[in-house]
Amino acid sequence: MSNTIAAIATPLALGGVSMIRISGDEAIKIADRIFHPSRCDSLQELEGYSASYGVVFDEQGAIDDGMALIYRAPKSYTGEDVVEISCHGGIYITKRVLRLVIEKGARLAGPGEFSKRAFLNGKLSLTQAESIMDLINSKSEQAMRSSRAQMDGALYQKIEAMKTTLLNTAGHLAAWVDYPEEEIEEIREETLLKTLQDCEKQMNHLLDTFDTGKMLREGIETAIVGKTNVGKSTLMNLLSGCEKSIVTDIAGTTRDVIEETVNLGNVILRLADTAGIRETDDFVEQKGVELSLKRIRNAGFVLAVFDYSEELNEDDRKIIQEVIACNTPTLAVVNKTDLTQKINLSYINDNFKQIVYTDQKDPFSLQRLIDAIETVLEFHQIDLSDGMIANERQRSCALRTQQALKEAVQAMEFGMTLDAVTVSIDQAIEALLELTGERVTEKVVDQVFHNFCVGK
Incomplete structure (x- = not known):
């Protein structure tokens, strides 16, 4: 099966312009087989972030004129070579151009497959990818601005800061417990407890944003x-x-x-x-x-x-x-x-x-x-630039993080061993890694992008 995908990236309806997106190793070569640029002999001669007017053709000749935009890996939305062909917005013409692309070697993209590739290639975190559909589905100014903030990484940055704190704490605990003969700074229990309590408060605040985010996106009953x-x-x-x-x-x-x-x-x-x-x-x-x-x-x-x-x-x-x-x-x-x-x-x-x-x-x-x-x-x-929990998947991960941090704090307060505290910290880190998508199952990833529209 071809590793190069293609789909119509604009609504399939009558309009001035339609756009067919192609992404993958063979994207430029495949586009070359159906598009003749006016400014050069081949699309492969064009640098990334460049465009050319030209003609879409098949074996019988020209079928439409339009524009081809070239993005070269890794500086593209998906991190791969990408070509976007804009043609006239007739339904028949749009489908005809897509069919040509498929006939010349691409395969039809699945729902959200472009964004999924962006995630897998490290161009987006999972929380940023999820915000894309929220942005597309925005029904108000505030919903749009909130989704835009999440796309810019507002939630990811908060989670990343908390994850870094917990990773440093877990690393220090492991080194101090496993290598007592080394000159490693002693763990101060008061400092450790405060660190855990601060992280727990931050997660409580994030969970409080879930209802606000849902209200912005879906409206209020x-x-x-x-x-x-x-x-x-x-x-x-x-x-x-x-x-x-x-x-x-x-x-x-x-x-x-x-x-x-x-x-x-x-x-x-x-x-x-x-x-x-x-x-x-x-x-x-x-x-x-x-x-x-x-x-x-x-x-x-x-x-x-x-x-x-x-x-x-x-x-x-x-x-x-x-x-x-x-x-x-x-x-x-x-x-x-x-x-x-x-x-x-x-x-x-x-x-x-x-x-x-x-x-x-x-x-x-x-x-x-x-x-x-x-x-x-x-x-x-409402601070629209603030990180917000956007959906049930994120909320589930955040709840698990909250519970693990609560257990770590209780372990400290009850005077349990640092080994027990470390177990809870590790559980919190695992949940945060799943939230951002850094450690998540393929099934979860597929489910996230299954909700996307084809072509995004």
């Missing part, structure tokens, strides 16, 4: 709750920018949970417009109310909606008690402020730290709402 006819569906439609929920003056119109993902500036919300919470004899509506209460308990964020023009009743108070009991970040939305006030605002102020006032006729209501949501969720406090 958000429940819009309130009694019937307070304006939940209107709020859902306002945030969605379209009519997702039916809006009427009839109480109990929403019987089920209606969901939508929306991007509000720096925040991605996975909205759920729930049924109005009230006492009812309607069996179907009862089920909707049960779902609403369940949403409150499972949500990561709650928009609690109240009617400015009505007095608070038992249904309102039940919602407030439920939200307080869950201790979930909540924004109180006081709706219909264009009508005469009847609501007891003092009661709302006593129970909610953050309140926003809205009116569907007010064009500034949406921006006030977005600003209030960002304040409650404290997005302005």
